[in-house]
Amino acid sequence: MQESGAADGVHGLVVDGLVVDGLVVDGLVHAYAAEPVLADISFALPAGRVGAIVGPSGCGKSTLLALVGGLLTPARGRIAGAFRRPAFVFQDPCLLPWRTARDNIAFGLKALPLGRAERQRRADALREAVGLTAADGDKHPQALSGGMRQRVALARALAIEPDLLLLDEPFAALDVGLRRQMQTLVRRLIDARGLTTLLVTHDLAEAVRMADRIVVLSARPATVAAVREVTLPAAGRHDGAVHAEVSRLVADPAVARALAIDDTAVDLV
């Protein structure tokens, strides 16, 4: 692989003479001090698709996401893609407690050359898109439920019109019913924007519900144990179909080995 277009700030990759459009992670290695975390990570994600990263606890999933989003610098390897504006959503919504929901959503827009009225207009449109009422928009975070706070965090991430969305266990703190609602909502918002998205999750069913491609990491120091396509159409991810797809994945020896799944653990996913 060779990089192209670096001079104009666009980092496409040329593979066999073709420019690859999307995210390419190539031979990534990372360590914290002397502790190796990622040993050799390579995978690609086509533009506009959703990738999920799954793997055993502590294998380096969040570290990989932070590297892709530019929060950390890899010891070796590279990340390529024509992305200029990544946005993160974490498990903790990290809202400013002294600002209303609407102002939290509008916060990132302060960096753009927009007047206050336009910032508020955009924030209101996103507030509505994530299912919050005008009255919710006037509330401070402590007056919102956990699910509502996560909707604000999502709207804030989308407000900057990112070209890469990075989701780190965004629904892990929500109860099951709410998690399903949020998975459906987020996938709909991603599809409407054609937004390239990488999701870290410990939940294989969530990966199947939301992603087009699943990257399975091994235990630390992590390598890529398997990359699997989700074969369900985005519109057909009802519980039965998701369960069947999860069963197919856990029966896959490379996936099962990496996630340390045996027959007795299938019901846990």
Ligand SMILES: Nc1ncnc2c1ncn2[C@@H]1O[C@H](COP(=O)(O)OP(=O)(O)OP(=O)(O)O)[C@@H](O)[C@H]1O
């Ligand atoms: N800032 C840091 N400094 C030192 N070590 C770190 C740091 N962040 C993470 N680690 C260590 O790196 C390893 C990978 O952590 P990371 O959070 O990336 O894994 P993970 O797969 O996302 O974990 P989990 O499934 O538990 O959420 C862990 O051993 C963790 O303790």
